[in-house]
Amino acid sequence: MNSFKPHLTPNMSTIQYSATTGQPFLRLPAPFSNIIVTPPRMSDVEPSVAIMGDPAVAQWMGRMGPGSTYTTARAEAWLTALKAQTDAMVEELRGAGPVSGCPLRHIREERADGTDVFIGDVGLVRSSWTEVFDAEQRGRFVAENNARAAGDPEIAWHVGYYLAPSHHGRGLMTIAVKTLITQFGIPLLKTKRIRSSTFQGNYGSLRVLQKNGFVIVDTLVEHVQVGDEKKSLHLMEWLGADSMIP
Ligand SMILES: CC(C)(COP(=O)(O)OP(=O)(O)OC[C@H]1O[C@@H](n2cnc3c(N)ncnc32)[C@H](O)[C@@H]1OP(=O)(O)O)[C@@H](O)C(=O)NCCC(=O)NCCS
Incomplete structure (x- = not known):
């Protein structure tokens, strides 16, 4: 059974540290208090491939059609690279200085026996302007944004996510995004600007x-x-904490 040490930072984030893994995490509020958001683990390869392979998820992640399948090899490469970044951010979080990004993103459901199960991903990352197809322009946006120092409120962040179909439609992702922005983005990253995008429909x-x-x-x-369809893309911008659901 896990026991948890609350870690209230001076700026009111509610990050806790797991007594079993030593890793930081955020717990979602009721009625989702058995859901935690943690750094990624390599053991998430297989469950992430299973979730991303479900058409209810794949169609909205742009992963339909030849060559777009999220394979075990892709997941391993992605999680290896991602984990290198999030491990470094976890170390920053333990220190006194500013944090360059959010290492907490993998959503897990805690079970009664103390184990947890990977059920999705909610990332708050620096924007990479994937909708801009002009390589020179996109490169300039990304380089300028990545050059900004940790804690700079001018940094453009991006929020992106997916959830296991077994958990869709319960209000979970709405609260996961809210928790990440209010408990990590605002207090620890000084987030003011967040972009996102979603396919029309x-x-x-x-x-x-x-x-x-x-x-x-x-x-x-x-x-x-x-796949064989051209999808339209809504570009979205965050209006700030006052515009969020209470
Ligand atoms: C998008 C996604 C993360 C939403 O997660 P979720 O936890 O099911 O969302 P919530 O339960 O918080 O619901 C948010 C709203 O969407 C609605 N909704 C959720 N799933 C829906 C569905 N399949 N069809 C229609 N509406 C849906 C809810 O009714 C709610 O709207 P309301 O407040 O007007 O009632 C999830 O459906 C998913 O993983 N989809 C596939 C991947 C994806 O689309 N990722 C985002 C790419 S931009």
């Missing part, structure tokens, strides 16, 4: 963002090839 994702204070600022018509 992805009502669940649109609502998650709207309820968290995002509005559509542009719609790029038939912008992304997904």
